[in-house]
Amino acid sequence: MKKIFIIAGGYSKEREISLDTAKSVFSELCKDKKYIIKIHEPDGNFIKNMRNFKPDVVLNLLHGRYGEDGYIQAILETEKVKYTHSGVLSSSLAMDKEISKKIFLQNGISTPNYLKFSFKKKINKKNLINKLRKKLGFPVVIKPINEGSSVNVFICNSINFFKKLNNLKDYGEILIEKYIPGREIQVAVLSNKILGAIELRPRRKFYDYQAKYNPRAKTEHIIPVNITKDQYSRVTNAALKAHKLLKCSTVTRSDFRFYKNKFYLLEINTQPGMTSLSLVPEIAKFNNITFKNLIEKILRDASFKK
Ligand SMILES: Nc1ncnc2c1ncn2[C@@H]1O[C@H](COP(=O)(O)OP(=O)(O)O)[C@@H](O)[C@H]1O
Numbered sequence: 345m346k347k348i349f350i351i352a353g354g355y356s357k358e359r360e361i362s363l364d365t366a367k368s369v370f371s372e373l374c375k376d377k378k379y380i381i382k383i384h385e386p387d388g389n390f391i392k393n394m395r396n397f398k399p400d401v402v403l404n405l406l407h408g409r410y411g412e413d414g415y416i417q418a419i420l421e422t423e424k425v426k427y428t429h430s431g432v433l434s435s436s437l438a439m440d441k442e443i444s445k446k447i448f449l450q451n452g453i454s455t456p457n458y459l460k461f462s463f464k465k466k467i468n469k470k471n472l473i474n475k476l477r478k479k480l481g482f483p484v485v486i487k488p489i490n491e492g493s494s495v496n497v498f499i500c501n502s503i504n505f506f507k508k509l510n511n512l513k514d515y516g517e518i519l520i521e522k523y524i525p526g527r528e529i530q531v532a533v534l535s536n537k538i539l540g541a542i543e544l545r546p547r548r549k550f551y552d553y554q555a556k557y558n559p560r561a562k563t564e565h566i567i568p569v570n571i572t573k574d575q576y577s578r579v580t581n582a583a584l585k586a587h588k589l590l591k592c593s594t595v596t597r598s599d600f601r602f603y604k605n606k607f608y609l610l611e612i613n614t615q616p617g618m619t620s621l622s623l624v625p626e627i628a629k630f631n632n633i634t635f636k637n638l639i640e641k642i643l644r645d646a647s648f649k650k
Pocket residue numbers: 456485487491492493494495497521522523524525528550551552599601610611
């Protein structure tokens with residue numbers, strides 16, 4: 345018998361996805377009578393209830409801020425419990441798209457060119473458009489530095505730029521990236537090894553929230569990805585390198601754009617989704633790792649981290 349304390353839900357904009365992930369994982373683990381499972385929100389009672397429950401493992405199924413950025417990991421560390429996925433440092437680094445991009449670039453991993461934009465400074469609209477035209481070229485992608493699930497990611501041209509930008513002003517600082525046309529390929533790493541890759545072909549303008557989670561958006565999932573052996577080796581090794589550079593644990597999913605024979609790493613996710621439409625379980629399944637095997641691997645890898 346193993347006692348598993350699942351943390352899910354939370355306060356980020358990806359709350360619903362986390363609950364969905366927890367639902368899939370819980371129903372899979374319940375098929376087997378060998379687990380005693382408690383699911384809890386990371387709320388005011390969670391530490392007290394976790395102490396009372398005395399789990400063998402804490403299964404962190406949170407996404408986004410407070411769950412994927414080192415915050416909950418620091419609490420679990422302080423509680424001296426074994427927990428799944430990445431530790432404090434890796435989670436914080438991976439969640440911050442600006443810092444992780446700097447690490448990628450310093451280590452020869454391509455990522456789209458970008459500028460950091462601060463809403464605190466006064467903007468001269470004309471100068472900004474000219475600067476973007478010169479440094480990145482339109483269209484550009486605007487995105488929060490530490491968000492997920494494509495929440496508040498927008499592709500803009502020079503005409504609708506300020507209108508879209510307005511949606512992000514509460515973040516204070518954001519990234520403006522060069523838009524990379526081409527294909528969308530994601531790579532999963534499991535237990536420090538390449539698990540595999542998948543291509544996404546959204547029917548929408550890009551792989552946005554709807555394309556990710558609404559089955560009616562009918563995003564096509566293509567596995568195996570139709571690329572050459574050399575291309576497969578390049579993209580999967582870039583994902584493994586990013587996983588190791590950030591000292592991630594157990595499982596990560598790296599999101600790439602593929603254009604003109606070059607892969608651009610957008611980000612690495614330390615808490616990849618495990619819903620029925622999620623990609624890591626699909627890549628695992630393609631490699632004969634069932635959903636249950638995958639969850640059990642994640643549980644077995646749980647440790648005390650630094
Ligand atoms: N520079 C870019 N060029 C083209 N598409 C992009 C770019 N940045 C983001 N996207 C699109 O937006 C999606 C979400 O962006 P991403 O950086 O992975 O943030 P999130 O953490 O929200 O998943 C990507 O999967 C891709 O479809």
